[in-house]
Amino acid sequence: MKKIYFNNAATSYPKAPGVAEKVRESLSCIPFHPGRSGSKADDPMDRCRVLLAEMLGIDDKNRIILTVNSTYALNFALFGFPFRKNDTVITSAAEHNSVLRPLHHLMRSGDLHPEIIPVDSGGRIIPSEYFKKLELLKPRMVVLNHASNVTGAVADVKPLFKAAKDLGAVTLLDASQSMGSISFTAESLYADMVAFTGHKSLLGPPGTGGIYVSKNVELEPVIVGGTGIRSDLLYQPEDMPTRLEAGTPSLPAFSGLAEALEWKKKNREDYSGADVLIKKLEEGIQDIAGINSIKSESPRTPVISFTLKKWSVEEAAYILQESFGIICRSGLHCAPLIHKYLGTAPHGTVRFSLSPFSTEVEVAYALEALRKLTV
Amino acid sequence: MNYTTKKVEDCFDGSRIFEYDFDSAIDSDFIRNLGTLGKLEYFKDFPRPFFRIITKRGSQFKGVEGEKTFKAIFTRSDLEKGKEDLENKLKSLI
Numbered sequence: 001m002k003k004i005y006f007n008n009a010a011t012s013y014p015k016a017p018g019v020a021e022k023v024r025e026s027l028s029c030i031p032f033h034p035g036r037s038g039s040k041a042d043d044p045m046d047r048c049r050v051l052l053a054e055m056l057g058i059d060d061k062n063r064i065i066l067t068v069n070s071t072y073a074l075n076f077a078l079f080g081f082p083f084r085k086n087d088t089v090i091t092s093a094a095e096h097n098s099v100l101r102p103l104h105h106l107m108r109s110g111d112l113h114p115e116i117i118p119v120d121s122g123g124r125i126i127p128s129e130y131f132k133k134l135e136l137l138k139p140r141m142v143v144l145n146h147a148s149n150v151t152g153a154v155a156d157v158k159p160l161f162k163a164a165k166d167l168g169a170v171t172l173l174d175a176s177q178s179m180g181s182i183s184f185t186a187e188s189l190y191a192d193m194v195a196f197t198g199h200k201s202l203l204g205p206p207g208t209g210g211i212y213v214s215k216n217v218e219l220e221p222v223i224v225g226g227t228g229i230r231s232d233l234l235y236q237p238e239d240m241p242t243r244l245e246a247g248t249p250s251l252p253a254f255s256g257l258a259e260a261l262e263w264k265k266k267n268r269e270d271y272s273g274a275d276v277l278i279k280k281l282e283e284g285i286q287d288i289a290g291i292n293s294i295k296s297e298s299p300r301t302p303v304i305s306f307t308l309k310k311w312s313v314e315e316a317a318y319i320l321q322e323s324f325g326i327i328c329r330s331g332l333h334c335a336p337l338i339h340k341y342l343g344t345a346p347h348g349t350v351r352f353s354l355s356p357f358s359t360e361v362e363v364a365y366a367l368e369a370l371r372k373l374t375v
Numbered sequence: 376m377n378y379t380t381k382k383v384e385d386c387f388d389g390s391r392i393f394e395y396d397f398d399s400a401i402d403s404d405f406i407r408n409l410g411t412l413g414k415l416e417y418f419k420d421f422p423r424p425f426f427r428i429i430t431k432r433g434s435q436f437k438g439v440e441g442e443k444t445f446k447a448i449f450t451r452s453d454l455e456k457g458k459e460d461l462e463n464k465l466k467s468l469i
C-alpha cells in the first residue's frame with residue numbers, strides 16, 4: 001500500500017535533497033572532530049552555525065549553540081538561566097511539554113513560578129490577558145511558542161516580546177515548529193533566545209537542533225565535559241559556543257543538517273506550496289459532516305487538527321494509518337494545556353501536518369479517506 | 376499461528392493497551408471467530424478492512440485484516456479477566 005506522510009510536525013519526511021547522501025558520506029570517511037582535529041573547512045558544525053546565524057539574522061555565529069533537538073535547547077535555556085528564588089516566568093497554554101515540564105520542574109524545586117496565559121479557540125495567546133499579567137507580575141522571563149504544533153497558529157510574538165523586554169524580561173522563543181517554515185529574525189521578534197530543531201521544517205536529520213543565545217544572556221552550562229579545547233581547565237571553558245557544547249556531537253547528522261540548510265537557502269519559498277495545500281485540506285475537511293476542525297487563521301504552519309464524531313481520535317488515526325496508509329498523529333501532541341481552550345480535552349485531536357513535498361493528490365486522497373470514515 | 380504480546384504506549388497512561396503480534400497475517404475467519412468475544416464491527420469497504428470488537432465489559436480489540444498485529448485496550452476493571460478471556464480465545468484459534 002502506498003504511504004502518505006502527514007506527520008511532518010513531528011519529524012519531516014522526506015528530507016531535503018542530498019541530506020541522506022551527506023549523512024552516509026560523513027559516516028564513510030575519517031571522522032572530523034570539531035576543536036580537536038581536522039580543518040575548519042571540513043567542520044559541518046561550523047557550516048550549520050554560519051547558515052543558521054544567517055537565517056536568524058545574527059552577526060556572531062558563535063552565539064548559535066548546537067544541541068540534539070529543541071527539547072535539549074529549551075532545557076539548556078531554562079535550567080541554565082540564572083533564576084532567582086520566586087522569579088516569575090510567563091508562558092502560554094499553547095506550549096509543548098518541552099517548555100511546560102522544565103518550568104514545572106523548576107517550580108517544584110521552588111525556583112520560580114510559571115504563569116500560564118490562556119489561548120483562544122484557534123490556539124493563539126490572548127494578548128489582553130498577557131499584557132495584564134505582564135504588567136502585574138513583571139516576569140524575569142517570557143517563553144512563547146512561535147507556532148502551535150496542534151493548530152499551526154503562528155503567534156504574533158513581536159509586540160508581546162517587545163513589551164516584555166521593555167519591562168526588563170528576557171525573551172525565549174520556541175521556534176520548533178516555525179524555524180524553516182516561517183521567515184523571521186531574532187531581532188525582528190525581540191527574541192533574546194530562539195530554540196529550534198533540525199528534524200522538522202529545516203528538513204534535516206533527527207538528533208540536530210540548537211539555540212541562539214544573545215549577548216545579553218549568560219547561561220550556565222547544563223552539561224559539562226570534553227570540548228577539545230582548553231583541556232587543561234577543570235571547569236567548562238567560558239568561550240562560546242564551547243561553554244554550552246560538551247561531548248562529541250553527531251557529525252553525520254550535522255553534515256545532513258548543513259546540506260538541508262544549504263538547500264533551504266536556495267529554495268526560500270519552499271513552504272508556499274504547503275501553505276496552499278493546507279488551505280485546500282482545511283476547506284475540504286470543513287465540508288465533511290461529522291468532522292470538527294480547529295479553525296486557524298493565517299499566518300500558520302501547514303498543520304490542521306480535527307476530531308470526528310464517529311471515531312475516537314486514537315481510532316481514527318489508527319484507521320487512517322493502517323487501513324488507508326495515511327501516517328498522521330493523534331492525542332495531545334505533547335501540548336496538554338491547549339486542548340482545554342480548543343474544546344478537545346481530554347483526548348486531543350487527529351493532526352495532519354504537511355511538508356513542502358506534500359502533493360495535491362495526497363490531499364485529495366486524505367479528504368476521500370475522511371469522507372469514507374464519516375459515512 | 377503463534378503470538379507474542381507487549382504493552383504499548385499512547386499519549387496517556389497506556390498501561391492497559393497491549394499489542395498482539397502473530398507470526399502470520401490475520402484473516403477474515405480469525406476476525407469473525409475473535410468477534411464472538413463481543414460485538415464485531417467490520418469495515419470491509421476500507422482499502423484494508425478494519426475491525427473492532429467491543430466486549431460486554433467495554434474492552435476493545437481492533438486491527439486490520441492482512442496485518443500481523445491487533446491492539447487490545449482493556450478497561451480498568453476488565454484488565455485481568457478480559458486479558459485472560461482473550462488469551463483463552465486465542466489459544467483455541469491457533
